[in-house]
Amino acid sequence: MKVALVHDWLTGMRGGEKVLEALCEIFPEADLYTLVYIPGSVSPIIEKRKIFTSFIQFLPDVERRYRYYLPLMPKAIEKFDLSKYDLIISVSHCVAKGVIPKDDTLHICYCLTPMRYVWDMYDAYFGGNKSNLLTRMVMSSIRPYLQRWDKESASRVDYFIADSENVRKRIQNYYHRDAEVIYPPVDTNFFVPDKPTSQSETAGRSGNYKKLGDYYLIVSAFAPYKRVDLAIEAFNQLGYSLKIVGNGQEEKKLKKLAKANIEFLGWLSQDELRKYYQKCKALIFPGEEDFGIVPVEAISCGKPVIAYGKGGALETVTLGLSGIFFYQQTTKALVNVINQFERMKFDEEKIRNNALRFSREIFKEKIRNFVEEKYYTFKNKT
Numbered sequence: 001m002k003v004a005l006v007h008d009w010l011t012g013m014r015g016g017e018k019v020l021e022a023l024c025e026i027f028p029e030a031d032l033y034t035l036v037y038i039p040g041s042v043s044p045i046i047e048k049r050k051i052f053t054s055f056i057q058f059l060p061d062v063e064r065r066y067r068y069y070l071p072l073m074p075k076a077i078e079k080f081d082l083s084k085y086d087l088i089i090s091v092s093h094c095v096a097k098g099v100i101p102k103d104d105t106l107h108i109c110y111c112l113t114p115m116r117y118v119w120d121m122y123d124a125y126f127g128g129n130k131s132n133l134l135t136r137m138v139m140s141s142i143r144p145y146l147q148r149w150d151k152e153s154a155s156r157v158d159y160f161i162a163d164s165e166n167v168r169k170r171i172q173n174y175y176h177r178d179a180e181v182i183y184p185p186v187d188t189n190f191f192v193p194d195k196p197t198s199q200s201e202t203a204g205r206s207g208n209y210k211k212l213g214d215y216y217l218i219v220s221a222f223a224p225y226k227r228v229d230l231a232i233e234a235f236n237q238l239g240y241s242l243k244i245v246g247n248g249q250e251e252k253k254l255k256k257l258a259k260a261n262i263e264f265l266g267w268l269s270q271d272e273l274r275k276y277y278q279k280c281k282a283l284i285f286p287g288e289e290d291f292g293i294v295p296v297e298a299i300s301c302g303k304p305v306i307a308y309g310k311g312g313a314l315e316t317v318t319l320g321l322s323g324i325f326f327y328q329q330t331t332k333a334l335v336n337v338i339n340q341f342e343r344m345k346f347d348e349e350k351i352r353n354n355a356l357r358f359s360r361e362i363f364k365e366k367i368r369n370f371v372e373e374k375y376y377t378f379k380n381k382t
Contacts, residue, residue, distance in 0.1 A: 001375070003030040004082050006090040006099050009066060010037040010046065012267070014221060015184060015293040016112050019163070020091050021045050022185045023110075026364055027089075033080050033099070035073060036066045054079065067249075070117065071142050074098055074149045087375060090157075093290075098153035106378040108371065109157040110182075113167050113290040114174045116225070118146045125224055151175060159374050161367075164291040164312045180370065183315075185363035186296040188356055190270065193302035193348055194278035215241035216306075216338075217280035219273065219294045222248030226287040227308070227329060232258045234334040242284070245273060277301040282323070282341060285313060286334060292316060295323070300355035302348035306334075306341055322346070322354040
């Protein structure tokens with residue numbers, strides 16, 4: 001069986017790339033197609049693939065400004081020639097699902113979300129002061145085209161997999177298609193609690209996180225909808241130590257907003273990231289995510305999560321067991337819930353056990369079973 005994997009772009013190791021990495025392990029001989037590839041930006045497992053890029057790869061300043069080429073992306077993804085493949089698996093949050101398969105090629109889309117920029121999060125990206133006047137004018141003019149293309153290209157997918165119930169409902173709403181939910185993979189064998197180094201730390205494992213860490217943590221791309229700004233405003237008021245792992249288009253704005261108790265660490269290696277998870281007091285998760293792998297990584301390390309109570313976090317964080325929620329996306333609401341958290345106790349082992357249902361092994365098994373079943377059904381139809 002000749003397999004092609006299709007991904008929107010390869011510019012960093014975020015949640016979608018971790019899904020792709022697991023698919024590369026399941027299909028080690030698969031070719032990989034993507035709009036833009038920045039060498040060294042993703043894991044060696046992905047970079048071992050034979051990678052094909054689109055014409056966008058050769059446009060000016062593409063490494064920093066690939067998102068500005070959004071109007072060209074539908075045409076770019078359609079130009080890939082995938083006629084020699086028996087199976088296409090697209091990992092899509094933008095246009096990857098829009099590749100054009102042959103009639104006798106099975107196309108399965110692992111949908112991270114319908115194109116958020118033009119649907120439910122349009123205002124988070126382009127409303128108010130989120131972008132300049134020219135960008136708002138351009139997006140306003142091309143939004144209807146992108147919405148139309150996004151809906152129409154969904155017909156090129158034979159079967160959808162959603163990364164959460166949250167996304168499954170969006171697929172039904174925007175594409176009028178059914179989807180099976182298979183949660184994304186988290187490396188629960190790698191993201192583990194820190195080993196205690198003293199008897200006092202061992203005694204503090206159940207409930208007293210102040211003994212294990214003196215800072216709160218954010219791990220996030222600096223995109224508008226992630227609401228890192230909200231967390232910074234809250235910690236400016238509280239004065240607690242906050243460490244932020246990540247980068248992105250809002251980096252200058254966020255650094256300007258932050259006071260001295262807030263430290264920006266950039267993107268870290270997986271080993272470094274694990275250490276920060278293990279030693280933090282709690283993870284702050286202030287945005288609405290489709291699923292959100294980061295909270296599960298923190299939970300897998302035995303750390304509680306303080307999350308905005310909407311979207312994927314409601315499926316990954318168990319209230320009172322592995323974290324707590326705030327339900328209004330305001331500075332006041334976040335400050336109040338952090339103050340509440342300071343008086344609470346959690347059990348590290350129970351938190352950790354809550355993450356095991358999202359392991360890579362479970363993901364791989366479910367994907368293999370899904371592909372085998374659908375491929376058999378598809379070939380018998382054709």
